Amino acid sequence: MAMLMYILIVLGALFVIASGIWVALALAKVVSSKEVPRTTKKVTPKQK
Amino acid sequence: MHTVSSVAVIGAYVVVLTYVALRARAAREFSEFSLAGRALPLALVFGSLAATYVGPGYSIGFVGKGFRSGFLFLGIGLAYAIQNILVGLFVAPRLRALKDCHTLGDVMGQKYDRKCQVLAGVISVALCAGFAAVMAKAGGDVVRDISGLPHWSSVLIVVAVTALYTTSGGLRASVVTDAFQFSAFAILLPAALLLVLGFHLKGGSAAFVEQASAATTEGLSETSPIELIGLLAAFLLGETLIPPYAHRALASETTRVSRNGFVLAGLFSIFWFMVMIALGVAARSILVDDPGEDLVLLTTVKSTMPPACYALLLVVLISVVMSSLDSLLNAGAVAFTQDIARSFKELSAPLNTGRAATIVIAAAAAAGAVAVPTIIGGLLACYAVWAPAILPTLIIGLWIKRPRPLAGILSMGVGTGVAIILWIALWLFFKFVRPCEIEIPPLVIIPALGAAFVAYIIGHCIGQVKQEARNPEV
Numbered sequence: 001m002a003m004l005m006y007i008l009i010v011l012g013a014l015f016v017i018a019s020g021i022w023v024a025l026a027l028a029k030v031v032s033s034k035e036v037p038r039t040t041k042k043v044t045p046k047q048k
Numbered sequence: 049m050h051t052v053s054s055v056a057v058i059g060a061y062v063v064v065l066t067y068v069a070l071r072a073r074a075a076r077e078f079s080e081f082s083l084a085g086r087a088l089p090l091a092l093v094f095g096s097l098a099a100t101y102v103g104p105g106y107s108i109g110f111v112g113k114g115f116r117s118g119f120l121f122l123g124i125g126l127a128y129a130i131q132n133i134l135v136g137l138f139v140a141p142r143l144r145a146l147k148d149c150h151t152l153g154d155v156m157g158q159k160y161d162r163k164c165q166v167l168a169g170v171i172s173v174a175l176c177a178g179f180a181a182v183m184a185k186a187g188g189d190v191v192r193d194i195s196g197l198p199h200w201s202s203v204l205i206v207v208a209v210t211a212l213y214t215t216s217g218g219l220r221a222s223v224v225t226d227a228f229q230f231s232a233f234a235i236l237l238p239a240a241l242l243l244v245l246g247f248h249l250k251g252g253s254a255a256f257v258e259q260a261s262a263a264t265t266e267g268l269s270e271t272s273p274i275e276l277i278g279l280l281a282a283f284l285l286g287e288t289l290i291p292p293y294a295h296r297a298l299a300s301e302t303t304r305v306s307r308n309g310f311v312l313a314g315l316f317s318i319f320w321f322m323v324m325i326a327l328g329v330a331a332r333s334i335l336v337d338d339p340g341e342d343l344v345l346l347t348t349v350k351s352t353m354p355p356a357c358y359a360l361l362l363v364v365l366i367s368v369v370m371s372s373l374d375s376l377l378n379a380g381a382v383a384f385t386q387d388i389a390r391s392f393k394e395l396s397a398p399l400n401t402g403r404a405a406t407i408v409i410a411a412a413a414a415a416g417a418v419a420v421p422t423i424i425g426g427l428l429a430c431y432a433v434w435a436p437a438i439l440p441t442l443i444i445g446l447w448i449k450r451p452r453p454l455a456g457i458l459s460m461g462v463g464t465g466v467a468i469i470l471w472i473a474l475w476l477f478f479k480f481v482r483p484c485e486i487e488i489p490p491l492v493i494i495p496a497l498g499a500a501f502v503a504y505i506i507g508h509c510i511g512q513v514k515q516e517a518r519n520p521e522v
Binding site: 003005006008009010012013014015016017019020021022023024025026027030031 | 067068071089091092094095098224227228230231232233234235237238239241242245253256257260316318319320322323326
């Protein structure tokens with residue numbers, strides 16, 4: 001029982017670390033992209 | 049040598065954070081400042097949500113609770129996880145599906161009327177400032193530990209740095225820096241636990257389980273059933289859809305991203321609480337003296353890790369605080385601009401109003417930090433007002449077909465009023481009539497919520513009668 005609880009906590013810690021790595025990779029993709037995606041499209045006079 | 053490595057670690061962290069904040073770039077329009085153009089992908093919504101709720105309470109506070117009362121707070125924390133999952137499944141997609149909504153006040157405005165929007169805006173701004181004051185106090189504690197500066201100047205440093213990038217980049221800067229800060233603490237704090245469990249725990253897994261069992265029994269015996277119910281209610285409802293979370297639901301790329309972001313954040317919280325509490329339990333067999341709840345994490349890491357790791361942990365803890373603080377400053381500023389300022393005057397430059405409001409709320413938070421007693425105590429106080437003030441009106445408004453404005457106004461007014469009056473009355477009672485140490489806010493939340501629901505029903509019935517009298521054919 002003690003060992004089971006211990007293993008569960010270690011697995012929980014590994015899950016949290018994996019979540020951190022997932023978000024870090026997604027963030028790296030966003031900040032390293034040449035153009036950080038703008039959220040609002042600029043309308044040029046031609047498009048108007 | 050140790051000082052050099054510590055300074056190098058802190059310097060490297062600050063450089064990377066600055067780079068990330070600069071990449072987020074300054075907001076050019078109010079829609080970017082408030083909702084990041086409604087284009088946030090799943091990983092950023094999840095990371096930012098988790099970074100916002102994992103503030104000092106759910107890190108420093110939970111380690112302290114693990115030290116004192118073992119896994120009792122994991123059970124209480126589960127209420128929070130369930131709340132996040134339910135919001136993800138049933139409320140967040142509905143919020144995201146609404147058009148032209150920047151804030152919860154906008155939702156109230158669309159579902160009820162302008163008066164409800166203004167009242168929701170006032171409550172949102174006040175609560176964001178309250179929560180921000182708790183974060184500022186916690187950030188000040190950590191910076192004081194690192195630098196030895198007086199508490200007030202430590203608070204000022206944390207608040208000023210956070211306000212700087214939030215003022216410039218708005219929600220996008222907040223979300224992007226949150227994601228970075230989330231990665232830092234989600235990797236480093238569990239790694240600290242694994243190191244403690246692997247190399248510093250005397251007696252191995254058997255001793256750990258023994259400590260956990262002893263602490264949980266102690267915690268249960270020291271908590272009365274009524275306190276337990278109050279705590280469960282506070283964790284289940286107190287932080288539900290507070291403005292920063294609602295903004296992330298509204299700013300998600302799609303309704304699906306909104307739903308999945310909240311569900312994932314809820315599931316993550318279960319494992320996060322488990323890790324934090326396990327750190328607190330492990331600390332029982334490492335620390336000789338009781339350092340006080342809010343210092344268990346810092347003292348454990350200080351006594352088990354090399355100085356550079358300790359410095360890194362301190363920086364991570366500042367990140368924990370800043371990622372919550374920036375979200376609250378942005379949410380409060382957007383609520384002020386959209387729900388209050390715009391209701392009274394057509395704004396020619398709402399972006400500038402939002403930026404000015406960020407600075408004012410930051411200043412209020414820094415000033416209010418001195419009045420915050422403890423981190424968990426401060427958070428519970430905010431929960432006790434938020435849930436009765438907003439939740440009945442918001443949730444019912446999203447679900448029923450024709451919500452009546454009178455019901456919204458009455459519910460928000462009565463919920464806020466009852467929470468504050470009951471709190472003062474109980475404080476006086478436990479101070480002078482029957483003196484004892486007790487957390488008052490969890491006792492307030494259920495009666496105040498009940499009063500808000502009753503007020504809503506009364507308002508709805510009166511509103512219906514009035515409408516029928518005005519227009520008998522409807």
